[in-house]
C-alpha cells in the first residue's frame with residue numbers, strides 16, 4: 001500500500017494509523033537500505049517496491065530531494081543541519097524532515113542503540129553475515145536503531161529444538177544462523193543416512209549420536225560464538241528456554257502430538273511450537289502460549305469431538321512398530337524447517353505469528369498452504385479458554401490469515417471431499 005507521507009507543508013499520514021514513538025535523538029540518520037528508491041515524478045519519491053512496505057514521500061522540492069541522499073548514516077544531525085543550510089533549506093526543516101521520516105518507519109540510526117547492539121556493531125564479520133537478516137528486521141522494527149537492537153537481543157535467547165531429523169536439525173541450524181544465541185537440540189539414537197539434509201545433518205555425521213551431531217551443525221551455522229549465558233549444568237529444564245520447538249521424526253507425533261509430552265511445557269509456561277512432516281504433509285503450528293492459545297491437548301479434544309473414533313485411531317497409530325521410513329521428502333522437510341524457523345523468529349522478535357492458534361499444513365503435490373484453526377478447548381486443562389484470550393485465537397474461516405495464497409480455506413477443502421468418491425473410496429474427514 002502506498003501512503004502519501006507528505007512534504008513540509010502538507011498533512012502527514014501514517015500507514016495503518018500506526019504512530020511510531022521515537023525513543024530519543026537519532027544520532028546518525030540513515031534511510032533504510034532495505035527499501036529501493038525511485039522517483040514517481042519530479043516531486044514524489046517512492047521507497048520500496050512491495051505493497052507491504054512501500055511508501056511515497058512528496059511533494060518535495062529539489063533541495064529536499066537532494067538532501068535525502070545525505071541521510072546515509074555517516075553524518076550526525078549538527079552536520080546535516082549545516083549541509084541543509086548550505087543547500088538553502090530553511091531553519092528547522094532538517095529536523096522536521098528527519099522526524100517525519102523516522103515516524104514513517106523509513107529511517108534507521110547507524111549508531112544509536114543499547115549496550116547489546118553496541119557490542120554487536122563491533123563485530124564486523126558477524127554483521128556482514130547477518131546484514132540481510134538485519135535489513136529484513138528493519139522493515140518490521142520500524143523505529144530508528146530498533147532492528148539492530150532486536151538482532152542483538154536474539155543473541156541472548158535460548159531455544160530448544162526436540163528432534164534432529166530432516167526438519168529439526170535444519171530448523172535448529174536456521175535459528176543459529178539467524179543469530180539466536182543458544183540453540184539446544186535434543187534427540188536420541190544415532191544419525192541414519194535418511195537424516196542427512198542440506199542445511200541440517202551432514203553425511204559425515206552418519207553413525208554419530210544425533211544430538212551431538214545436530215549441536216555441531218548448529219555451531220557451524222552460527223555466525224559467531226555468542227556470549228554464553230550463565231548456564232549451569234542443571235539449567236536445561238524448560239523454564240530457561242524462550243521457546244521450545246517440537247520437531248519429531250515420527251509422523252504420528254507430528255500429526256497427533258501427545259498432550260502428555262507438552263504438559264510439562266504448559267505447566268512451566270514455556271511457549272512451544274509444533275512442526276514436522278507426516279505422510280508427505282508439512283505441518284507448522286500451533287505456536288502454543290500456555291494458558292493463552294490452544295495446545296496439543298486442545299487439538300486432541302477437538303478432534304475427539306469431531307470424530308469419536310479419533311482416540312482409537314491414535315492408539316493404533318502409536319501401537320504399531322515404529323516406521324523405518326516416513327514420507328518426508330527433502331523439499332517439504334526444508335520448507336517446513338524454513339517456515340517454522342520464520343514463525344519462531346517472529347515470536348522471539350516480539351511478534352505474534354499466525355501459527356498461534358492455527359496449524360499451517362501443506363501437502364504434495366499442489367503445495368498450497370492452509371491454516372487449520374486450533375481453538376482453545378474447554379475440557380483441556382491448559383486453561384486457554386480463559387477470558388481475554390480472544391485476540392490470540394485462530395482466525396475464523398475466511399479470515400485474513402486463512403491461507404497464504406488466497407486459496408480456499410483448509411477446513412472447507414477437507415470437508416467438501418471434492419476428490420473422487422468412486423469405488424467406495426472417500427476422503428477421510430480428518
Ligand SMILES: [Zn+2]
Pocket residue numbers: 294295296297298299376377380381382383384
Ligand atoms: Zn489446551
